[in-house]
Amino acid sequence: MSFLQLQALGKRFGEHTAVAGFDLEVEQGEFIAFLGPSGCGKTTVLRMIAGFETPSAGVIRIGDEEVTRLPANRRHIGMVFQSYALFPNMSVYDNVAFGLKIAGMAKREIDVRVREMLALIDLEPLAGRYAYQMSGGQQQRVALARALAPRPRVLLLDEPLSALDARIRVALRDDIRRIQRELGITTVFVTHDQEEALSISDRVVVMHQGRADQIGSPAQIYNRPATRFVANFVGTLNTFEARVVAPSEALVEMAGQRFCVPALAQRAAVAAGDTITLALRPETLGIQPHGADDVTLDGEVLDCRFLGSVIRVQAEVAGQRIACDIFNQAGTLEPRPGERIAVHFSAGDVLLLDD
Amino acid sequence: MSFLQLQALGKRFGEHTAVAGFDLEVEQGEFIAFLGPSGCGKTTVLRMIAGFETPSAGVIRIGDEEVTRLPANRRHIGMVFQSYALFPNMSVYDNVAFGLKIAGMAKREIDVRVREMLALIDLEPLAGRYAYQMSGGQQQRVALARALAPRPRVLLLDEPLSALDARIRVALRDDIRRIQRELGITTVFVTHDQEEALSISDRVVVMHQGRADQIGSPAQIYNRPATRFVANFVGTLNTFEARVVAPSEALVEMAGQRFCVPALAQRAAVAAGDTITLALRPETLGIQPHGADDVTLDGEVLDCRFLGSVIRVQAEVAGQRIACDIFNQAGTLEPRPGERIAVHFSAGDVLLLDD
Amino acid sequence: MRLGKGAPVTRWPLLSWSIVLLAAGYFLLPLYATFQFSLGMQRGELSFAAYHWLFGSDRFLDSLSYSAVASLLAILAGTLLVVPTVYWVRLKLPRARGVVEFASLLPLIIPPIVVVFGYMRLYGDGSLLPLTTSDGRLDLLLVIGYVVLALPYMFRAVDTGMAAIDIVTLTEAAESLGASRWRIVVSVIFPNVRSAIVAGAFLTLSISLGEFVMASLLSRPAFGPYLVQMGQDYAYQPAALAILAFVITWVCMALMQFFALRKPGQRVLPRLWAGRATKKEREVS
Amino acid sequence: APSQQLIDAAKQEGMLTTIALPHSWCGYGEVIAGFEKKYGIKVNELNPNAGSGDELQAIKANKGNTGPQAPDVIDVGLSFGPVAKQDGLLQPYKVSTWDSIPDDAKDAEGYWYGDYYGVLAMGVNRDIYPESPQSFADLNASEYTNGVALAGDPRTGNSVMMTVYAAGIANGGKAGADALNAGIAYFKQLKDKGILVPVNGTAQNIAQGTTPIYFDWDYNLLAMRDKLDGNPPIDVVVPSDAVVAGVYVQGISAYAPHPNAAKLWMEYLYSDEGQLGWLKGYCHPIRFNDMVERDVVPQALLDRLPPAENYRKAIFPTLKAQSEAKTAVADNWAREMGVQ
Amino acid sequence: MGSPLWRWLGLLPFALFVLLFLVLPVLYLVQGAFQTPQGQFTFDNLRALASPTIASAYSLSIRLSLVSAGLGALGGLLVCYALVHGGLPSWLRHAFTTFSGVASNFAGVPLAFAFIATLGRLGLVTVLLRDLFGINLYASGFSLFSFWGLALTYLYFQLPLMLLIITPAMQGLKREWQEAAESLGASRAQYWRRVALPVLTPSVLSCFMLLFANAFGTLATVVALTGANFPVVPILLFQQIRGNVLYNPNLGFALALGMVAIMVVTNLLYFVLRARAERWQR
């Protein structure tokens, strides 16, 4: 049985249903990210796990224990907030020690544990500081140490990075992942930043209007989105209209070219002559041939955007405005607007979307 | 002569020198981005151009006029703030009309101009709204329209996007660029986000401790950083130690391989046997051979990070921990930790850094 | 919309209810008792006779209107004194804020009776600033006294009002659009701290309307001394007066809430204000 | 009747500043209104609640001040007249009806002159005490706990001082300081027993039961009774064990900013019209006997007056007795009663 | 670093006003406190402050202010807690806030009338207690015109004032603090003792200070309630100014100086306490 179980969890606020029929099983030591647009219910699920909201329906289990109605202060769950929420009247040391004091740990042991935690977040020299004397990133690391100090069964983080600068965000997310691995602590991480969710977690839960649209590994989510919403929300998409030629062989025709779309094979309800929507990520499109490519389309360059490591070429292909990413490498020639190019892709990269 | 000239500009705050010896020439209609870490003086330079701070040294010219000591309200410069700074007591319409009323324009003309501006930012239906009734992105568009309405000679934007969501940020930066092109207005844009700076501007000024470290096109900045600071601040870097074999032929040896580094040719003071630092961006390293590659190194995979469109492979190569980006495409096989791989790159991509 | 932000819900608000009910009882009982007593002017029946009596009395209306005028003048003077000062300090002298704030809090520390005692001694006959030598001057001194009494509240209201709107950036935004300093104050700063000013104004009004110490020591025919006088001479009218005083203050507060909570664009009543502001703008440009 | 010259000069000054004239006191409300109406001179009324002491102080404090803070005329207890004269606070003036004022009630040089008198009485709220006490002695009983009050501070108010004086008389005090000290002892006793309420007796306080019994001149209590109009019913009782009369005197400030208006005011007060105004407020004007002889007092007014027998037993404390009492109260009151 | 001199000119009107109408009058009083009526230097006036009657007036004033400020602060804190964190409907909070705005300025004369009508000899509550429960308040020693009666009356404007100024601080307690504490195992009481109250302490101190000053300077309420029979310091001062037979302006100066001195001392005390309570703030 898995360590953290949410079964048919639901929450209504008056008329409004924030979460409905939410199921999730998390293994011990797993790192789960909740990804979704604002208002989709991520925080609400997290707060129900923490015990700050009472579910309107469903069951929460941690280990073998049902905790659905257990008060928050007896759940042994660590929580990190977007706003850090350090106790302003306590030093870093006292913040980290708070949970241990409450638990009645001996002073000696507290000291050992706090020092250990401060070492983990690399802030030992700042033990005497107060919240206002630290940067956001430092505060958030203290908040992390505070949550971890009493060795909680589950660690919950609600958009812990979104108040921080881009650079610090990336550094801190690596820290969080490292510490989580070291302690092997079961973790749920809420974010609305897709790169963050994909890069940090073992599994991602994409939420939409109070439900889990898809639960899977980052690669699954990105490469095989279960719904149109997931495909759109995670990554950029180019879409094309194509006509089914032979459903049995998964053969389609687009802009005069015929090719097999493996993804079509799993579809039942397609007939010859149907129009379907194909989607391609910018990075799967190339302007130079590539080993695995099997489809080539003609197009005209509209614009080139230099993004540093990547150059994004905007082109008109098959009457469609598409984006196509190429690495900025020595051999790469940045095409000029107006130039005619050939766009290559592999039919294996094609995503099929429901309309 | 260029349109906006800053000569030997300097600013001290008491003991602290915020800006020193800052030179810049901006052509009419150019889009310049100031990029740099927090506290490097970007805002201070901008505020001197706007007239909110008096320079401690140097001269500012706009067109043929010296404006160094001209009061802000007579400079005809438009300004967009990070915090939007819409007048809360005025509707969108009145905000945009404010500068025109001040200038004493006739009511009729004001109306025409305001409608035109609202059309430009695509917010015509919101003319009657107040700031608190709009999202951050909408407010920032109104702020842009307000700054542009009186047809300023120069438009200044101080981190206009950093208070916004990632998605809106990208959309709005495209809007800003489009509108700037349409009106052909000379623009200075401050940011600390490198992708933003690279993608939006004609030229980038990388600032560091009150000085301009490098001024150049985005590709120049990224591909030929002038200083180690620029190289590090813009993009990710892998560095290797190499030994110079033959300075005249630009031949170096690294991990038992010999190859020519074109960048070395421009260096004067290198002798055979010297140790130099080579830098390579993650995207120039591949784990599959590529047309232009000419160096191959052996390594062992440590970790793979799935970032969506890109997979970042962390590997140990030549005793060094390096990062190497590959596109997430159908043909790509994500290597497993522990696997041995060959890392390929083109010597033309190598950056040389001073120590 | 998230409800009850910052207020985690107690599962057993029983204690809270009893505290609040107790407090409400303490607050409302005296009012009710006063009201009941004020209705007892005619023996054996409840009537509004006391109120009729009051509204038929010249001195009631005279003293009330005297105090109202004095309060309004104090509000005007206080606004003119405080708003530019706070604006200037926030804009140009942020380091002076501590001192200015402390000065504005002085009236809370120095009892009013001490202040007015000082005035009478300092600004009497033979002083360079003889403010006690004629009716008009005494009136002026009373108004000044009210400005002093209200200073802490006025200052606070305006200061927080300005803090809420990032005065510096707004000023710069207006400057970059070509506006002069005067123009900025008139069409950007003032309208945006209007609700704060109104809040301060009503506080001033409620403080000075029934003020007794200053008015009495300066022998002004104000409402406060009138209340005391009535208390000596009559039985039921004073209770009616107390109720009236409470209602008047209450109306002021309600108006204040109304103005302070109203956001721009929610035009209910203040079309008048907006109209006037635009006219002023036109004059300036 | 005043000369036209005086009237013109007074009108020229345009204003008269009075002090310590409550409208309910002795019919002053109507008297002032009558004066304003007759001569068109505005009456500027300073602190109506001031005591006699306060009035003298107001003159002192405003020496040389010609502003509206300086009183032109004062109306003080008999004992304050000579004191004011002695301190040089008054200027002499003899009204045209001077001769009809009894000699023992005026300063021969015209610095001060008696204006009206009454006897000391107690007002009783009958809702609380259906059976009115009849004497000072009656009050010294536990049923009057929290029930008896003075109308102010005996050190500043003549009527209050006279209350203490009367209590002293009732308790066997000899005229002068002795009576007053006996009075203080009496009130100290009331205080210690919790009978004395530390609140000024007023119309409101008697109606609300805060001060169910308090002492004042009979004319004030009668006016208050009329004003309350039976709600609650008030008894005005002259204590049987001490009937003390009090005379007030008028005077013009030596520093009066409006001396002519002040003189005209005196002329008005001592005319038949002014005297009758006081009579309407239950006061006995000083020219009462003269007017009764000349038969100018309407019978209706005479009928409203308190019973004449009250006045038959009345003691009129001499000037000497009063100034002794005044010194005694200033010396001993605070110490004995524990107030400043 | 100095701002250009002309910037300070902008403060001139305000500085002048404060100087003329706050600082100078007080300085004048200070000077007068050390003079005889004839203008000679003396300590007699200050010495007179130590006379039993005046000293006891000061003691009474201070006690009354302390008690009413203490009760007001405590009660206000409780009510504010109930309103902000007690899970009560939000209209109640609004109602109390508006009411407090009125009541905090409902000092003085009308207040006295109201309390006489409530707890006076024939007051509503007095009569109700007598008729319904057979409790005779006044016979049992209570009097509205005593120390506790006055304290109870003062509370009527102290409580709302506290409520008004402490509410923002109470609302400033972030919900996340409580949740963080709870998730760390703390009970509600532990949260209040270790986090909320320490965070509130500086605000509570400044409120208490304000309430104390407010009570200390109150005159009108006492005058209207007891005439001049309740010897708090403002009453003494009032009598000196009003000019009674005891008139001695220089004693008045000394009385005023004493009041100012007490306020200064309390303020210093407050600054020390506050600095200690908020070492964790900027």
Ligand SMILES: Nc1ncnc2c1ncn2[C@@H]1O[C@H](COP(=O)(O)OP(=O)(O)OP(=O)(O)O)[C@@H](O)[C@H]1O
């Ligand atoms: N206490 C509450 N009362 C009423 N509605 C609420 C409450 N808390 C949340 N909601 C509503 O429930 C929905 C889900 O809210 P939730 O905070 O879980 O979203 P979220 O996914 O965390 O969004 P964000 O990314 O903006 O934090 C929203 O529509 C929100 O308005």
Ligand SMILES: Nc1ncnc2c1ncn2[C@@H]1O[C@H](COP(=O)(O)OP(=O)(O)OP(=O)(O)O)[C@@H](O)[C@H]1O
């Ligand atoms: N008014 C001022 N007084 C004193 N120092 C100042 C002032 N304004 C700026 N500085 C200092 O000057 C330096 C440059 O500040 P500036 O605001 O220009 O940086 P920036 O590049 O805009 O940084 P950021 O990205 O954080 O906005 C900083 O060290 C800052 O602390």
Ligand SMILES: [Mg+2]
């Ligand atoms: Mg959320």
Ligand SMILES: [Mg+2]
């Ligand atoms: Mg900046």
